[in-house]
Amino acid sequence: xxxxxILVIPGDxxxxxxxxxxxxxxxxxxxxxxxxxxxxxxxMGHVAIEATGTPLPDETLEKARKSDAILFGAIGHAKYDxxxxxxxxxxxxxxxxxxxxxxxxxxxxxxxxxxxxxASSIKPEILRGADILFFRExxxxxxxxxxxxxxxxxxxxxxxxxxxxxxERIARKAYEAARSRRKKLxxxxxxxxxxxxxxxxxxxxxxAKEYSDVETEHMFIDNAAMQLVKDPKRxxxxxxxxLFGDILTDEAxxxxxSMGMLASASVGDSTGFYEPIHGSAHDIAGKGIAxxxxxxxxxxxxxxxxxxxxxxxxxxxxxxxxxLKQGYRTMDIANKHTENHFVMxxxxxxxxxxxxxx
Amino acid sequence: xxxxxILVIPGDxxxxxxxxxxxxxxxxxxxxxxxxxxxxxxxMGHVAIEATGTPLPDETLEKARKSDAILFGAIGHAKYDxxxxxxxxxxxxxxxxxxxxxxxxxxxxxxxxxxxxxASSIKPEILRGADILFFRExxxxxxxxxxxxxxxxxxxxxxxxxxxxxxERIARKAYEAARSRRKKLxxxxxxxxxxxxxxxxxxxxxxAKEYSDVETEHMFIDNAAMQLVKDPKRxxxxxxxxLFGDILTDEAxxxxxSMGMLASASVGDSTGFYEPIHGSAHDIAGKGIAxxxxxxxxxxxxxxxxxxxxxxxxxxxxxxxxxLKQGYRTMDIANKHTENHFVMxxxxxxxxxxxxxx
Ligand SMILES: CC(C)[C@H](C(=O)O)[C@@H](O)C(=O)O
Ligand SMILES: CC(C)[C@H](C(=O)O)[C@@H](O)C(=O)O
Numbered sequence: 239x240x241x242x243x244i245l246v247i248p249g250d251x252x253x254x255x256x257x258x259x260x261x262x263x264x265x266x267x268x269x270x271x272x273x274x275x276x277x278x279x280x281x282m283g284h285v286a287i288e289a290t291g292t293p294l295p296d297e298t299l300e301k302a303r304k305s306d307a308i309l310f311g312a313i314g315h316a317k318y319d320x321x322x323x324x325x326x327x328x329x330x331x332x333x334x335x336x337x338x339x340x341x342x343x344x345x346x347x348x349x350x351x352x353x354x355x356x357a358s359s360i361k362p363e364i365l366r367g368a369d370i371l372f373f374r375e376x377x378x379x380x381x382x383x384x385x386x387x388x389x390x391x392x393x394x395x396x397x398x399x400x401x402x403x404x405x406e407r408i409a410r411k412a413y414e415a416a417r418s419r420r421k422k423l424x425x426x427x428x429x430x431x432x433x434x435x436x437x438x439x440x441x442x443x444x445x446a447k448e449y450s451d452v453e454t455e456h457m458f459i460d461n462a463a464m465q466l467v468k469d470p471k472r473x474x475x476x477x478x479x480x481l482f483g484d485i486l487t488d489e490a491x492x493x494x495x496s497m498g499m500l501a502s503a504s505v506g507d508s509t510g511f512y513e514p515i516h517g518s519a520h521d522i523a524g525k526g527i528a529x530x531x532x533x534x535x536x537x538x539x540x541x542x543x544x545x546x547x548x549x550x551x552x553x554x555x556x557x558x559x560x561x562l563k564q565g566y567r568t569m570d571i572a573n574k575h576t577e578n579h580f581v582m583x584x585x586x587x588x589x590x591x592x593x594x595x596x
Numbered sequence: 597x598x599x600x601x602i603l604v605i606p607g608d609x610x611x612x613x614x615x616x617x618x619x620x621x622x623x624x625x626x627x628x629x630x631x632x633x634x635x636x637x638x639x640m641g642h643v644a645i646e647a648t649g650t651p652l653p654d655e656t657l658e659k660a661r662k663s664d665a666i667l668f669g670a671i672g673h674a675k676y677d678x679x680x681x682x683x684x685x686x687x688x689x690x691x692x693x694x695x696x697x698x699x700x701x702x703x704x705x706x707x708x709x710x711x712x713x714x715a716s717s718i719k720p721e722i723l724r725g726a727d728i729l730f731f732r733e734x735x736x737x738x739x740x741x742x743x744x745x746x747x748x749x750x751x752x753x754x755x756x757x758x759x760x761x762x763x764e765r766i767a768r769k770a771y772e773a774a775r776s777r778r779k780k781l782x783x784x785x786x787x788x789x790x791x792x793x794x795x796x797x798x799x800x801x802x803x804a805k806e807y808s809d810v811e812t813e814h815m816f817i818d819n820a821a822m823q824l825v826k827d828p829k830r831x832x833x834x835x836x837x838x839l840f841g842d843i844l845t846d847e848a849x850x851x852x853x854s855m856g857m858l859a860s861a862s863v864g865d866s867t868g869f870y871e872p873i874h875g876s877a878h879d880i881a882g883k884g885i886a887x888x889x890x891x892x893x894x895x896x897x898x899x900x901x902x903x904x905x906x907x908x909x910x911x912x913x914x915x916x917x918x919x920l921k922q923g924y925r926t927m928d929i930a931n932k933h934t935e936n937h938f939v940m941x942x943x944x945x946x947x948x949x950x951x952x953x954x
Pocket of ligand 1: 789
């Protein structure tokens with residue numbers, strides 16, 4: 239077995255409820271496959287602001303640097319959303335840890351479990367067979383460019399900025415992934431309007447020559463947002479900037495039936511960072527009804543990508559699949575037209591997956 | 597009858613094919629209702645670059661200023677998309693005319709004709725009853741902020757910037773529209789990350805007090821991109837910035853069955869500007885298969901918004917509806933599972949609408 243140090247950061251809202259299940263799954267895998275996973279816990283986000291005044295305490299960042307992988311929940315709180323003038327904000331913690339750990343590549347696989355074919359608002363015949371892997375750039379763009387507010391507070395700006403090396407390193411990762419998939423890469427930008435997108439396109443065009451075994455397509459973000467709903471099967475690997483990736487992957491959650499099903503991996507130079515795509519979801523936080531599967535599938539991604547434990551990772555995915563086959567559903571993926579669905583809360587659902595792991 | 601001067605700018609690609617039908621519809625309306633519409637033609641985009649070296653010749657801009665309304669087709673050409681280093685680009689023409697005419701509010705109504713319920717990739721039960729009016733800010737944001745490229749060409753940036761007055765004037769228009777609709781306004785931003793979005797949210801929050809009869813909701817762009825597919829009926833008026841609006845409205849085209857159905861109105865201080873949401877679509881340009889209905893519906897918006905001719909506008913919409921009821925379809929809205937559909941090209945479809953106008 240392997241020895242690994244895992245930092246668990248539940249964060250805010252439903253992060254607190256679902257992350258426990260990602261962790262339990264990792265613990266079960268450790269026992270079953272005789273690995274030694276040591277867990278630590280860290281705080282980040284609104285909970286960290288409440289406890290320490292800052293959204294990413296140094297202590298958490300230190301623990302993160304020393305860990306082999308991080309399992310994260312979610313970030314954000316209505317208090318800050320309702321008051322845009324607050325200076326210290328939960329999301330700053332997430333952005334800072336992404337930057338500090340050099341997590342420049344955010345992988346978001348979008349794949350529909352057959353059992354959820356009916357859970358989506360999109361027609362099953364449009365969805366069947368869709369299988370997309372997003373590469374979202376994660377440490378550049380308008381997220382990290384300089385932010386300004388004029389003294390009279392009447393003008394505000396954010397700099398959308400990219401450097402060649404930032405585009406190149408994520409594009410390489412995306413091309414490598416495309417090679418081991420269906421050999422198609424779609425790069426999404428807004429090169430007809432944005433200079434940063436024109437740089438993006440230039441760099442990808444250059445790399446396209448190097449990866450000539452992969453079919454490269456360039457698409458404008460507006461068109462991509464449309465095509466994703468119209469014909470998701472046309473995509474294999476999608477490569478895009480931070481902001482566009484944020485938007486497209488949330489949209490793509492409908493391809494997977496629900497946001498509650500989507501896991502992501504953020505990787506870069508060292509430690510990998512695993513988190514559901516969904517947010518803190520204040521509206522359902524504390525009710526025990528959130529879907530734990532995105533956190534559990536994030537754990538599966540960790541096993542595969544950070545630890546190279548493919549068998550174990552697949553085992554987790556199979557357990558999720560089995561649970562869905564048995565008809566167990568959280569609210570977000572329940573189909574009210576189906577009789578043999580058992581709708582349950584976070585903990586009951588998590589427990590079913592654990593059962594199926596054994 | 598009224599006297600109006602209308603500038604027609606077919607632009608690039610399928611713009612050349614569909615705009616003729618928007619114009620013919622206006623001509624037919626003029627005859628039927630005894631109005632005097634005088635038409636002029638202008639060039640813009642790739643065709644203008646080819647003819648004059650600039651995407652928006654002064655002559656076109658002059659004509660635009662002197663007209664009561666403008667019917668525009670589409671802009672863009674593969675040549676520029678494939679070469680991001682070209683300095684003179686078709687889209688600059690469109691951006692310049694929007695700025696010069698002060699067209700800060702882009703209205704994009706998304707409504708499904710009953711006959712097209714099956715044409716979308718989204719389930720009919722999700723779509724039925726959806727009726728959204730987008731207010732996209734059109735003369736600010738990262739579209740118009742300073743663009744920079746470093747001397748070594750390795751760094752590129754675009755400034756995402758908003759001024760209070762820019763947010764306020766479009767927000768007011770959106771609130772006024774919401775008052776005459778279902779009294780719900782959803783403002784879309786990314787205030788958890790962007791300073792420009794935080795200004796946006798502050799301004800809308802202030803106006804929300806003034807328009808307290810309208811229910812205001814704030815939503816992050818990533819969530820909005822998801823909700824639009826998941827539950828489009830939850831939206832009434834959607835207010836958003838230039839870039840987010842570009843993305844969301846293209847995505848929303850799937851709610852209307854096809855991009856080929858969507859019209860838009862850009863208004864501001866003077867002349868109104870009417871155009872389909874679809875682009876120049878190089879892939880089908882010149883084939884005579886583009887859907888002319890978006891241009892025809894843009895003409896209907898012109899009659900209503902710029903000329904106050906509500907009866908005439910409704911007459912056009914009814915003619916489109918009748919044409920669809922008769923089973924006539926362009927390729928993009930044809931349903932291969934339905935027997936009594938007659939699939940036809942641009943001109944045949946346009947002619948059917950004209951017949952139904954008489
Ligand atoms: C919470 C927020 C800062 C974050 C982002 O925009 O990156 C989230 O939406 C995500 O996608 O991980
Ligand atoms: C052609 C392009 C510049 C334009 C835009 O992005 O505004 C188009 O996509 C639109 O939506 O009108």
